[in-house]
Amino acid sequence: MSSDAQAITSPVAEVPLSRRFGAIWWAALLASGALVLLLGYTLVSVSLLGVGVWGVNIPFVWGFDLINYAWWIGIANGASLFAAILVLRRHDLRTAVNRFSEGVAFFAVICAGIFPIFHLGRPWLFYWTFPYPATFQVWPQFRSTLTWDFWAISTHVIVTSLLWYVGLIPDLATLRDRARRRTTQTVYGVLALGWRGSVRHWAYHQRAYRLVAILVLPLILIMQSTVAFEFAVTLVPDWHETRQPLHFVATGLAQGLSIVLLVAVLLRWGLRIGRYIDEGDIDLLGKLVLASSLVSGYLYIDEFVFALLADRMAQEATLNRMTGDYAGLYWAAIVYSIVIPQLFWFRAARQSTVAGVFVGLSIGVGIWFDRFSIVVGGLQMDYLPSIWRNYSPTLVETGLFLGTIGLFAVLLLLFVRFLPVVSMFETRHDEHQEKSS
Amino acid sequence: MAQLFTPAATTLFRVVIVLMGLGVISAGVTAYVWARSDSTWNVGKPAPQPVPFRHDLHSGALRIDCRYCHSTVERAADAGMPSAQTCMTCHSQVWVGASVLDPVRTSFTLGQPIQWTSVHRLPDYTYFHHAAHVTKGVACETCHGRIDQMPKTVQTQTLSMGWCLDCHRDPVPNLRPREAVFAMGYEAHGKDLPDDVRAFYREASRRLTSCNTCHR
Numbered sequence: 001m002s003s004d005a006q007a008i009t010s011p012v013a014e015v016p017l018s019r020r021f022g023a024i025w026w027a028a029l030l031a032s033g034a035l036v037l038l039l040g041y042t043l044v045s046v047s048l049l050g051v052g053v054w055g056v057n058i059p060f061v062w063g064f065d066l067i068n069y070a071w072w073i074g075i076a077n078g079a080s081l082f083a084a085i086l087v088l089r090r091h092d093l094r095t096a097v098n099r100f101s102e103g104v105a106f107f108a109v110i111c112a113g114i115f116p117i118f119h120l121g122r123p124w125l126f127y128w129t130f131p132y133p134a135t136f137q138v139w140p141q142f143r144s145t146l147t148w149d150f151w152a153i154s155t156h157v158i159v160t161s162l163l164w165y166v167g168l169i170p171d172l173a174t175l176r177d178r179a180r181r182r183t184t185q186t187v188y189g190v191l192a193l194g195w196r197g198s199v200r201h202w203a204y205h206q207r208a209y210r211l212v213a214i215l216v217l218p219l220i221l222i223m224q225s226t227v228a229f230e231f232a233v234t235l236v237p238d239w240h241e242t243r244q245p246l247h248f249v250a251t252g253l254a255q256g257l258s259i260v261l262l263v264a265v266l267l268r269w270g271l272r273i274g275r276y277i278d279e280g281d282i283d284l285l286g287k288l289v290l291a292s293s294l295v296s297g298y299l300y301i302d303e304f305v306f307a308l309l310a311d312r313m314a315q316e317a318t319l320n321r322m323t324g325d326y327a328g329l330y331w332a333a334i335v336y337s338i339v340i341p342q343l344f345w346f347r348a349a350r351q352s353t354v355a356g357v358f359v360g361l362s363i364g365v366g367i368w369f370d371r372f373s374i375v376v377g378g379l380q381m382d383y384l385p386s387i388w389r390n391y392s393p394t395l396v397e398t399g400l401f402l403g404t405i406g407l408f409a410v411l412l413l414l415f416v417r418f419l420p421v422v423s424m425f426e427t428r429h430d431e432h433q434e435k436s437s
Numbered sequence: 438m439a440q441l442f443t444p445a446a447t448t449l450f451r452v453v454i455v456l457m458g459l460g461v462i463s464a465g466v467t468a469y470v471w472a473r474s475d476s477t478w479n480v481g482k483p484a485p486q487p488v489p490f491r492h493d494l495h496s497g498a499l500r501i502d503c504r505y506c507h508s509t510v511e512r513a514a515d516a517g518m519p520s521a522q523t524c525m526t527c528h529s530q531v532w533v534g535a536s537v538l539d540p541v542r543t544s545f546t547l548g549q550p551i552q553w554t555s556v557h558r559l560p561d562y563t564y565f566h567h568a569a570h571v572t573k574g575v576a577c578e579t580c581h582g583r584i585d586q587m588p589k590t591v592q593t594q595t596l597s598m599g600w601c602l603d604c605h606r607d608p609v610p611n612l613r614p615r616e617a618v619f620a621m622g623y624e625a626h627g628k629d630l631p632d633d634v635r636a637f638y639r640e641a642s643r644r645l646t647s648c649n650t651c652h653r
Contacts, residue, residue, distance in 0.1 A: 133469065185441050186441065189441050
């Protein structure tokens with residue numbers, strides 16, 4: 001490795017290899033670890049006592065579980081779609097944000113996967129949704145959304161973890177070479193799968209990385225549509241619409257981008273790696289967030305127009321969502337995910353850390369309100385007036401949601417601690433190219 | 438600095454990958470075989486009973502009709518277990534002083550049922566109706582085996598859902614004429630049935646395999 005490459009790699013590689021990591025990291029880990037304990041408690045209680053500890057009941061068979069599942073899946077989809085496009089386009093931005101947007105996607109899938117498994121009521125029998133030669137000689141019902149969930153989640157976990165891991169291999173080798181302690185060397189060495197950096201390795205690696213990235217594109221569209229179809233295939237007036245997949249894909253992308261922006265801004269501030277995620281990168285990310293929230297805005301208009309054109313039942317159901325008991329959620333979604341991101345028309349806002357955190361969180365919250373509004377508000381006026389009632393989550397459900405946020409934070413913190421958050425080999429590649437040109 | 442890994446590490450790594458693959462496959466095969474083995478389903482395993490009742494004596498040697506003790510088998514979901522009064526119709530005369538029959542006499546005196554251990558137990562989410570089967574030509578022997586030869590009562594079939602479905606998908610080979618339903622060692626399953634009955638059950642298999650036929 002030339003001294004030049006050393007200089008590039010050093011600050012990024014030093015982070016995972018350093019012995020001490022500061023009190024803030026420990027405090028954050030403890031706080032999110034406590035939330036993970038809460039997650040464990042809520043999962044044990046729902047396993048032992050059943051889904052009765054949740055606030056769900058007819059007609060709201062899907063409450064917080066599906067709201068948060070759809071929300072996390074949205075983050076996963078948005079983040080991995082973004083990462084895959086950057087890899088395929090060989091865009092400069094990839095050096096800065098790829099690694100952790102892949103990580104964000106992977107961790108979000110893990111959080112998302114918890115909900116469908118536990119909302120089965122008997123989570124230990126989740127494998128019944130998998131077509132295996134069972135002694136009861138019945139295949140899973142392929143028209144059931146539970147089966148779709150199984151395929152969506154497992155495919156998601158495999159593809160996003162592959163994208164993340166394949167991208168990590170050369171950097172794991174760098175860490176192996178730079179590690180000082182024997183055990184650290186061995187751990188990174190095994191994870192690097194014998195990477196020696198030969199030309200053949202690089203050729204295979206590029207092919208594998210791009211191949212997985214190409215796989216992500218159709219998969220993300222299919223998987224996000226699968227989540228949307230789970231609503232669209234029902235006969236609930238507000239859900240039974242062909243526009244659902246488009247709505248979920250577009251708002252999911254906005255949400256994924258906003259979380260990537262949030263993490264990027266926090267990393268830049270926390271790890272002081274402004275050179276790797278520079279102002280241009282953050283500016284570009286801000287523009288993408290703004291553009292995607294405008295697309296979401298277009299889809300809200302589309303939803304309204306669709307409702308006006310729809311039959312009376314669907315029209316009433318959708319308008320009820322905008323004006324009824326849960327109207328607050330609908331309008332909050334618009335304010336948080338569309339109005340507030342308009343701040344990003346201003347260059348100063350795009351480059352400010354505070355505004356980045358603010359807008360990133362705001363879109364995340366806004367889309368969560370949107371999912372809440374669809375799952376709960378959409379069901380409020382079903383065909384049978386006798387079952388019109390309201391839904392509110394119980395403490396156990398809220399704890400479960402907070403717990404997954406804690407799990408996400410723990411995974412992110414461990415990732416920041418033990419792995420390079422910026423792709424070192426891509427950065428080296430780009431800086432070399434700049435020099436030679 | 439010494440090399441971190443020797444060339445043998447690559448070989449070891451490949452061996453581990455292959456072994457892990459083989460491990461997954463063999464775990465699958467083991468699970469497949471285990472799920473179908475008789476011991477998993479308690480086939481052939483007698484349960485501890487308060488009285489050493491012998492079907493081979495009562496049903497086999499003495500040729501007492503099944504319905505003498507399991508009296509509701511033609512009318513109800515449950516085949517019915519005999520009360521101590523039923524036992525005492527004979528045992529007030531034979532084996533009067535036998536100590537093994539103490540629980541029966543106690544039950545008779547106190548009017549409390551004998552605590553038999555169930556050998557054929559279906560899960561509570563399955564709805565099984567004895568009369569529906571017996572009156573349609575499904576014999577005792579078809580599910581319970583050669584009860585008349587059992588010193589200790591055991592399962593001879595797995596009672597798995599797949600086993601139920603084997604018959605529900607195509608009942609005709611397992612049906613008998615009504616007079617042969619309580620017979621033991623009857624051979625000609627399905628052959629003696631009239632053609633219209635066969636045609637009916639070929640049609641009925643769709644209804645018989647509907648979820649809510651057994652899960653209500």
